[in-house]
Amino acid sequence: MKSDIDSGAAAADSDKPRERRKALRIALAGNPNAGKTSLFNALTGAHHKVGNYPGVTVEKLEGSRFRDGREYRFIDLPGIYSLTAYSIDEVVARDFLLDERPDIIVDVLDSTNLERNLFLCLQFQELGIPVVGALNMSDEAKVKGIEIDELALSALLGIRMVRTVGTKGAGIEGLLDAIDETSRESQDQLKSIHYGEELESRLEPIQAALAVDGEFSSRYPARWLAVKLVEKDGNAFERLVEHKAGASIAQKAREASVWLEKHYGKDAEVVVSEQRYGYIRGAAKEAVRIVKKPSFSVTEAIDRVIMNRFLSLPVFVLVLWGVFELTFKLGAYPQGWLESFFSWLGGAVSGALPGGFLRSLLVDGIIAGVGSVFSFVPLIIILFFLLSLLEDVGYMSRAAFATDKALHAFGLHGQSVFPMMLGFGCSVPAIMAARTLKSRRDRIVTILVIPFMSCGAKLPVYVLLAAAFFPKNPGSAVMAIYAIGVVMSLLVALVFKRTILKGDPTPFVMELPPYRAPTLRGVLWHVWEKTASYLKKMGTVIMAASIIIWAITNFPVYKLSPSETEAVKTAYATQHPAASSDAVQASVDIAASEAAMEHSAAGTIGKFVQPIFAPIGFDWKLSVATITGFAAKEVIVSTLGILYRAPESEEGGSGTLSDALRADSHWNPLLAFVLMIFTLAIPPCIAAMATIKGELGWRWLGFEFLFLFAVGWLLSFAVFQIGSLAGLGVAAKAAAGGAL
Amino acid sequence: MMVSDAPTGAGFRVIRVTTGREVGKRLADMGFTEGAEGEVVRAGLLRDPLQVKIRGYDILIRRSEAKRIEIALNDAPMGAEAAV
Numbered sequence: 046m047k048s049d050i051d052s053g054a055a056a057a058d059s060d061k062p063r064e065r066r067k068a069l070r071i072a073l074a075g076n077p078n079a080g081k082t083s084l085f086n087a088l089t090g091a092h093h094k095v096g097n098y099p100g101v102t103v104e105k106l107e108g109s110r111f112r113d114g115r116e117y118r119f120i121d122l123p124g125i126y127s128l129t130a131y132s133i134d135e136v137v138a139r140d141f142l143l144d145e146r147p148d149i150i151v152d153v154l155d156s157t158n159l160e161r162n163l164f165l166c167l168q169f170q171e172l173g174i175p176v177v178g179a180l181n182m183s184d185e186a187k188v189k190g191i192e193i194d195e196l197a198l199s200a201l202l203g204i205r206m207v208r209t210v211g212t213k214g215a216g217i218e219g220l221l222d223a224i225d226e227t228s229r230e231s232q233d234q235l236k237s238i239h240y241g242e243e244l245e246s247r248l249e250p251i252q253a254a255l256a257v258d259g260e261f262s263s264r265y266p267a268r269w270l271a272v273k274l275v276e277k278d279g280n281a282f283e284r285l286v287e288h289k290a291g292a293s294i295a296q297k298a299r300e301a302s303v304w305l306e307k308h309y310g311k312d313a314e315v316v317v318s319e320q321r322y323g324y325i326r327g328a329a330k331e332a333v334r335i336v337k338k339p340s341f342s343v344t345e346a347i348d349r350v351i352m353n354r355f356l357s358l359p360v361f362v363l364v365l366w367g368v369f370e371l372t373f374k375l376g377a378y379p380q381g382w383l384e385s386f387f388s389w390l391g392g393a394v395s396g397a398l399p400g401g402f403l404r405s406l407l408v409d410g411i412i413a414g415v416g417s418v419f420s421f422v423p424l425i426i427i428l429f430f431l432l433s434l435l436e437d438v439g440y441m442s443r444a445a446f447a448t449d450k451a452l453h454a455f456g457l458h459g460q461s462v463f464p465m466m467l468g469f470g471c472s473v474p475a476i477m478a479a480r481t482l483k484s485r486r487d488r489i490v491t492i493l494v495i496p497f498m499s500c501g502a503k504l505p506v507y508v509l510l511a512a513a514f515f516p517k518n519p520g521s522a523v524m525a526i527y528a529i530g531v532v533m534s535l536l537v538a539l540v541f542k543r544t545i546l547k548g549d550p551t552p553f554v555m556e557l558p559p560y561r562a563p564t565l566r567g568v569l570w571h572v573w574e575k576t577a578s579y580l581k582k583m584g585t586v587i588m589a590a591s592i593i594i595w596a597i598t599n600f601p602v603y604k605l606s607p608s609e610t611e612a613v614k615t616a617y618a619t620q621h622p623a624a625s626s627d628a629v630q631a632s633v634d635i636a637a638s639e640a641a642m643e644h645s646a647a648g649t650i651g652k653f654v655q656p657i658f659a660p661i662g663f664d665w666k667l668s669v670a671t672i673t674g675f676a677a678k679e680v681i682v683s684t685l686g687i688l689y690r691a692p693e694s695e696e697g698g699s700g701t702l703s704d705a706l707r708a709d710s711h712w713n714p715l716l717a718f719v720l721m722i723f724t725l726a727i728p729p730c731i732a733a734m735a736t737i738k739g740e741l742g743w744r745w746l747g748f749e750f751l752f753l754f755a756v757g758w759l760l761s762f763a764v765f766q767i768g769s770l771a772g773l774g775v776a777a778k779a780a781a782g783g784a785l
Numbered sequence: 786m787m788v789s790d791a792p793t794g795a796g797f798r799v800i801r802v803t804t805g806r807e808v809g810k811r812l813a814d815m816g817f818t819e820g821a822e823g824e825v826v827r828a829g830l831l832r833d834p835l836q837v838k839i840r841g842y843d844i845l846i847r848r849s850e851a852k853r854i855e856i857a858l859n860d861a862p863m864g865a866e867a868a869v
Contacts (some may be wrong), residue, residue, distance in 0.1 A: 127814040131807065160841045163814050278808070312805025320823070354830045447846050450833050453847070459834075461822035552808045552850050554815060556842040557836060 064297040066635055068109070068116035069228055070145075074138060074169065075153030076162050077124030078439075078558040080181045083123050083567055084153050084211030088674075090222075104574070112221055112295060117346040120147065126161070128168045128558075130280040132483035143265060149224055150176045151209070152204075154495055156186035156193060157559075158334060163325045164318075166204065167238045173266035175227045176204045179220055183208040183519055187729040205234025212564055237268055240702050242318045243308060247301040248275060254294050262289045274298035275305065276314040283306070286615035290358035344559040348443070357447035364440070365466055371426045372470065379423035387416030414591025414676060415584075421566060428470045432463065433571035435464035437563035440479075456542025458482060459553060465534065466586070468498030470688055472733035475575075476740055492740060493749055496729040499527050502678040506724050509682055512716035513703035520652035526721050533726065537756070590676035590731045596646075598684075605637045642688060647673065661723065661761040662716050662769075671723070677730045715768040719761045726757035786858065788837060791825045791853035796859040798822055799839075804853045816840040817854050 072089075075081045106121035122141060123134035130136050142150070150169045154162040159180075169176045182185075195206040205223040208638055209216030239245065249270045255267040265284060273281035275298055276716025281299075285291040302313035309316045391412045400402040410500050436443060441463060449459030457465075460482050467475035475495045482488040499507070507526050511519035605613070609631055617632040618624060626630075642648050643665075651669035658668045666688040674681040682702070690706040706712050728734060728750045738746040791797055799821045802809045816824075816839045823839040833848040 127811075129810060129814070131811060158840075160840045161842060164814065164816070171836040277805075311801055312809055314805055315802050315813045315818075319818040320815075322816065322818045326820075348827075349838075352827060352836065355829065357829065442845060445832060446829060446836070449845075449847070450829055450831055459845075552811055553834060553845065553847040554811050554850060555845045556815075557842075557845050766816065 068118045070147045071119050072122050072147040072150045073119050074122040074150055079153045081156040087211050087214040127152045149173050152176055153179045153181050156180045156183045157189050160325050171237055171269040177223045178204050178206040178225050179212050180206055181209045184210045190333045192336055194332045201328040238324050250299050258289050261632055275301050276317050277302055291431045300721040351443055357777055361444050361447040368431045376424035376427050380420050383420040410591050410595030425471055429572045437568055439558045440562045442557045456538045458487040464491050465498055468495040470501055472500050472729050473736045476736045486546055487551055490538050494534040494538050497530045499530045503680050503724055505679045507721055510717040510721050513706050514714040526725055530725050531613055558682045594673050594676045597644050598647045603641045662765045675731055715773045719765045723757050723761040726754040787852050788854040788856055791849050793825050795839045797856040801856040803855055
């Protein structure tokens with residue numbers, strides 16, 4: 046119904062004055078790497094609205110341009126190569142075009158690569174929606190000696206063609222003119238590709254049968270659906286169910302496919318593509334001329350080195366190493382500033398408010414909790430900036446080329462490599478970055494193994510324990526944990542490949558775009574896009590988690606009785622005869638906070654769940670730390686700080702905590718190593734789990750939680766029990782050597 | 786002959802994609818259709834994946850996909866690079 050009203054209004058448009066016209070809804074579509082994003086930015090300027098397509102996590106961008114009182118509302122579709130149901134992106138684009146029926150489709154075409162780009166363009170035309178072609182990157186085409194006669198091409202295909210250069214904002218007015226002209230035309234003038242007599246004769250009866258059900262064909266263009274059915278498109282057959290004569294049409298379509306396969310000796314879906322390319326070839330012969338072939342290609346020169354069979358993998362490792370060096374070196378400065386800011390803020394709020402629960406909630410709960418995570422934001426932004434730069438330059442596909450063979454053996458994909466590397470920074474953006482993977486199966490596996498990539502928040506835990514219990518070479522202890530994580534991720538992927546996520550091997554068919562100079566605006570746009578959604582999640586989830594953890598560690602309130610206080614004072618004074626009264630008071634405060642923790646809800650929970658952790662050597666304190674660690678992994682360190690009488694300070698805090706842990710009779714290098722392994726493998730923090738839920742849903746999150754918990758527990762159990770049997774739990778030196 | 790057997794640097798003409806379904810359809814959609822001209826540009830360490838030029842642009846495919854594309858080699862090598 047909706048589409049009827051829309052087209053009616055569009056037809057009446059030409060009579061009305063311009064100002065009165067309603068907004069034109071224009072879908073901006075095209076192949077990946079055709080410069081769609083920069084053209085979108087050139088068209089819409091700063092008016093953006095970010096949303097999601099219904100039911101999926103593919104982002105939907107909307108923006109408007111105003112000219113002569115008319116609104117052109119552009120909806121950015123994901124970059125796709127075809128309108129099959131091959132990837133989420135294609136399904137999203139197809140559903141949007143069919144269900145929302147925009148007034149016009151602007152197809153962004155890469156002028157240097159016209160044949161393949163027109164392949165998608167002709168499919169848009171079949172949808173019965175008017176199409177305007179933007180011959181983008183026309184400057185690059187000129188350099189490459191490709192001459193396109195856009196008037197001839199327009200006439201041949203029945204699609205207005207306009208030259209544009211999105212990165213420079215050239216050709217925008219002409220494009221809007223073409224949109225105006227096209228919107229004024231009546232829709233029955235629309236042309237459509239001719240597939241050749243044999244195919245057309247088979248399509249005709251199906252098309253006619255589809256048109257019988259008026260309500261159905263108003264929603265699904267008969268021509269397009271007929272082609273899709275002959276192509277044996279599963280999604281098209283599903284839609285056919287709504288047609289009153291659906292069963293008989295399905296039968297007709299299957300017969301047509303069988304006939305075509307006999308006639309051509311090829312699969313029907315391939316035949317349709319071939320006919321389409323044949324039609325394009327014919328048009329290209331008349332409208333495209335290659336005047337000179339460039340003798341030298343910069344891309345080819347660079348790729349001779351970067352994609353050399355022996356060098357591609359080392360170059361990849363080098364690039365990543367550089368990215369991490371830069372991220373952590375540069376990020377350390379703003380990270381330090383933010384840490385000081387939050388500790389200053391905590392101090393200021395402490396000073397401004399009277400003591401009590403409100404102050405405690407603000408300072409110990411929200412500011413400490415959110416602050417500890419926020420200080421990682423600069424690292425994330427720098428990491429995103431560098432990775433966006435690599436992405437925009439075109440290095441992503443080179444990295445996939447270098448790693449696909451190795452990763453494929455473990456059931457991963459060349460494109461899994463970037464999300465996984467992001468995981469060393471933070472799992473939240475890493476899980477979101479897995480969206481670039483086209484197949485759902487690859488995407489699920491990649492997301493499920495990302496928690497094994499030790500994130501930045503786990504690092505403080507490793508550093509504390511390694512410094513305390515492996516003082517000879519703490520660095521290699523930490524490296525060992527990172528390495529175990531990477532190995533685990535590959536093994537787990539392999540297990541998934543062999544068990545729950547078998548599926549068809551997904552084809553690796555990936556365009557290798559030429560290197561392109563990134564635009565600052567484009568890179569910043571990518572960084573902002575990723576950081577904004579990350580910040581939103583952090584702001585909400587971390588805030589809530591901080592409050593909950595604060596509440597369960599502070600309630601119910603427990604205070605030392607006067608006699609207990611006296612006992613602590615006496616005991617301390619006996620051990621330290623020369624202690625000042627301040628030191629005695631400090632020892633009382635520590636004892637009080639420890640007792641409060643033990644009697645709080647967290648302490649009760651810790652004792653309640655302790656039996657689960659007993660087999661891996663954890664007492665109730667470690668059980669509490671494990672639980673509070675779900676807010677953010679570095680909270681494990683601050684929890685241990687509270688529980689082991691080490692007043693935490695910004696500097697040297699870990700040092701004194703190290704001493705406290707070493708002095709505690711329960712601790713030994715084996716237990717420290719078990720805690721490191723456990724921290725590595727158990728489910729990630731709440732923010733990461735919320736992201737998994739957002740990307741894959743509750744069921745996968747539930748599975749991932751139980752799976753990781755089981756893996757972490759079993760691994761820790763094995764290490765602890767075998768280590769204990771070998772007597773490593775006692776001798777510190779031996780454990781350090783043996784466990785590593 | 787299949788693309789997977791073509792020597793690096795050799796120009797070819799596609800005869801047909803020997804499979805249908807998702808893989809065959811995708812290969813055809815990306816331009817591997819009868820008569821299309823191409824060239825194997827380079828290969829990875831274990832000759833997998835392959836960089837193939839087709840219809841004037843470059844694409845990466847695995848050997849397993851390359852085995853599904855039947856081709857005929859051109860007589861004269863395209864471009865300056867001879868087979869390695």
